Amino acid sequence: MxxxxxxxxxxxxxxxxxxxxxxxxxxxxxxxxxxxxxxxxxxxxxxxxxxxxxxxxxxxxxxxxxxxxxxxxxxxxxxxxxxxxxxxxxxxxxxxxxxxxxxxxxxxxxxxxxxxxxxxxxxxxxxxxxxxxxxxxxxxxxxxxxxxxxxxxxxxxxxxxxxxxxxxxxxxxxxxxxxxxxxxxxxxxxxxxxxxxxxxRTGRRQLLVPLGLLGGTIRRLAQGDRTARAQAAGAEELRSVVDALNDLASQTEDLLAAEKARAARAGLRQAVAAELQDLRAPDAAVHRIAELIGAAVGIRAGSFGAGTGTVHCELAIPGTGSVEVDWPAGTGELPEDLIHTLLAGGPGKMVIFDDGALGVTIGGDADCEPGFLRVRRTEAQAWTDAERRLLAGVAGAIERALRQLTLQYRQARLITELRMLDHRKDVFIQTVTHELRTPLTSILGYTEMLTEESGELSPLQKRSLSAIMRNAHRLHETIADLVLLDRPEAGSEVSSEPLDLGELATTVRTELENAARAKELSVTFDADECWVLGDRIQLQRALRKLMENAIKFTPSGGSVRCSLSADERSVSVAVTDTGIGIPAEDVPGLFTPFHRAGNAVDQAVQGPGLGLAIVRDIVSDHGGTITVQSVVGRGSTFTLTLPVVPAPVPESVPVG
The missing domain is CATH 1.20.120.1730 (Four Helix Bundle (Hemerythrin (Met), subunit A))
Structure with missing residues (x-):
């Protein structure tokens, strides 16, 4: 009952x-x-x-x-x-x-x-x-x-x-x-x-005494005695509580043991990864890794009887080559047939040998050359699941570290190669610009001399000279753009003076009026007085590049609009066209040198792809930003933002 x-x-x-x-x-x-x-x-x-x-x-x-x-x-x-x-x-x-x-x-x-x-x-x-x-x-x-x-x-x-x-x-x-x-x-x-x-008496014998024993067991568990278990006594209800408590204590002990094993695995993986971070002495690093693994599975160097065993580790270190370590020292190398059997299993494959040794393959592909880890204990002791997971986790950590080292090694090589290519590019641009300027100056000089004697030239000769002059000036501008892009990225200094962007925009409009009229474009300017601090030539170049692109990529009969506005903190210049637009996939690389949108290439719109990169550099040098919004087939809007400055106060002229 x-x-x-x-x-x-x-x-x-x-x-x-x-x-x-x-x-x-x-x-x-x-x-x-x-x-x-x-x-x-x-x-x-x-x-x-x-x-x-x-x-x-x-x-x-x-x-x-x-x-x-x-x-x-x-x-x-x-x-x-x-x-x-x-x-x-x-x-x-x-x-x-x-x-x-x-x-x-x-x-x-x-x-x-x-x-x-x-x-x-x-x-x-x-x-x-x-x-x-x-x-x-x-x-x-x-x-x-x-x-x-x-x-x-x-x-x-x-x-x-x-x-x-x-x-x-x-x-x-x-x-x-x-x-x-x-x-x-x-x-x-x-x-x-x-x-x-x-x-x-029934309550004391069936409840109070068993509850006291149960409370003592709980206190022992709370004090850290994970082996404490309550004795099944008293009423049936209390026996079920005792059984549940014992089950909970067993599960807690198992969880703590699993957590301890997991922490040991994590600590060993971190220690192995730390050893692989410093490979100035690869042999010593791999030797310490083998020693850590041996200690984790109960193998002690110089011991006899219990705790004896060997650890064989062979790793392919990027940039160094294969490193093989036998721990403790003097245990001898592995036979080739054992190594072949171990490597034949494939990456991450665990092999148990006849002598009780446990082996794990490390890597074995293009990103991680093959290696292995083999651990043997002298005494006849079966490998537990926790030890198997430990060795598998360590092998995985070693493989990940080696893959990371391979990636870093390749990245370092690529960076070195890219630096060499960049240096060669700089030398090439400097050479090309220098070598092109001298003959180009001569071409422009002689062409101008011939043009001045236009009375003695036929119409065909005049058109030919005009084409030579136009293309020579275009080539001269391209060389100037290359020189501008080739300047150092950091520390670029610009001459600063208060400038009215509205005045600069009006100047650019006048310069490009003929080009817009030739394509029958409607050009609208809304240029209020907006003052900034900067280099007149560079800012005028940036505005000209934006307007030239708008005219270049807008079909005949379209429209181009340039509007300036200012607030308390900044000046904004928005150039809007009704041109071919820019595909979304081309927008991220739009301000990269030599980048051209796919639809511009398809429609054979000429240009070296340097204009927007130059605009970005000029705006960045002046502490500003540039953004773009575009819809293919409907046009684009480029917005240039610069810090605003107060308008200068005119100096008073003394009378008399």
Missing amino acids: SVQRRLNLGFAALFLLFVTFLVVQLVVGGRVRSDHDDAAARIVAARFANDRVLQQMTNAETGVRGFQLTGDRSFLEPYETGRSAAIAALDEVAEGTRDLEVRQILGQESAVVHAWLEEYAAPIVTSTGGPVADSAAAEDVVGQGKRMFDELRLVNEAVGQAIDAEMRGEDNDRASALRAVEIGTALLLLAILAVAYAVA
Whole structure:
């Protein structure tokens, strides 16, 4: 039976016993006392009634004697009253007694009373004569009455004694009943105490003691004793709690062991990765890695018996080559067939050899040349799952580190090659620009000389010279752009002076007016006065590049708009066209030198792809930014933002 059922039954029994105790103590005891009080009152009333019988009969006898002596009938009034009262008192006595002996004696008293009244008093009362003469007959009558009254006294006294005996019997019955109630109450109290003791003992034995043991086990667990387990004792419910606690403790111990193993694996992986970060001495680094792995699986250098074993590790270090280490030193190299068997498994493959050794392949592809890790323990000890995961995790960490080193090695090589290419590019640009400027200057000079003698030239010759001049100037601008892009990226300094961008934009508009008119473009300028601090030539070049691109990439009949605006912090220049637009995939590389959008190439729009890169550099040198928004087929908007400066105050001219 479960402890809950036992306790429920115990408390139910306690409740019933307590209710019974209250019933016996209050109801039964009260009933006994009430019945005794009623009986005592009844018996006392009967006693008083019996006394009244004698008293009333005495009154009646006095009245009869007075009538006998005087013949005066007024003396009969006590007789009449006493007679009826005595008979009524006899009835009260009969009603107030339950004792058979009292009733029997009371019957004798009633007979004596009626005999005195009928045989003695009635003849006297009914006589009409005067006082009774003193004669022998009269004395006989008086003697008879006296004897009868004396008998009445004796019988009345006997009735009183019988009533007193009945009262004593009632008192004895009351005492017996109360004693029985007290005995029952005592028995009920004993039963309540016994049941309460049984409930308390059951609670202590089935609950408190096991709970104390359970609390001690929990405290031991809280103090770090992971092996603490509670003993299954007590009630079924507590045994289930104990089983659950033990299961929880076992699971917690397993989780902590797993976490400890995971932390050990993580620590070993971090230590191995740290060793691979410093490869100034590759042999020493790989030797320390082998030593760390051996210590992690319980192999100690220089030990005999338990804890002996070997670690063989071969790694392909990028930029160094293959490094093979045997730990402890002097254990000898592995046979080639074992190495071949190990490497044949493929990257990350774990192999268990006949001698109990555990091997893991590391790498084996273009990003990580093949290597291996082989660990053997001398004593016959099976590899646990945790140790397998440990070695597999270490091998994975080594492979990731080697791949990272390979990537870094390749990246370093690429950076070196790119620097060499960049240097060669700079030398090439410097050489090309220098070599092109000299002949280009001569071409421009001689072409200008020929153009000045236009009167002696035919129309065809004039058109040819014009084409030569136009292309020579274009080539000159391209060389200037190359020189501008080839300047150092950092530390570029610009000459600074307050400039009105509106004035610069108007100048650019005038310069490009013919080009826009040739393509029948609608050019709109909204150039308010906007002051910035910068280089006039460079900023004018940036505005010209933006406007030239807008005109170049806008078909005939389109429109170009240039608007300037300023606020408290910056000046914005927005150049909007209705040209061919820029594909979204070309926007990220738009400001890269020599980059051209795909649709511009497809539509054979000429240009070296240097303009926007130059604009970006100029704007960056002036502390500004440039952004673009474009939709293919609908046009583009380039927004140039520069820090604003206050308008300069004109200097006053002195008078006189």
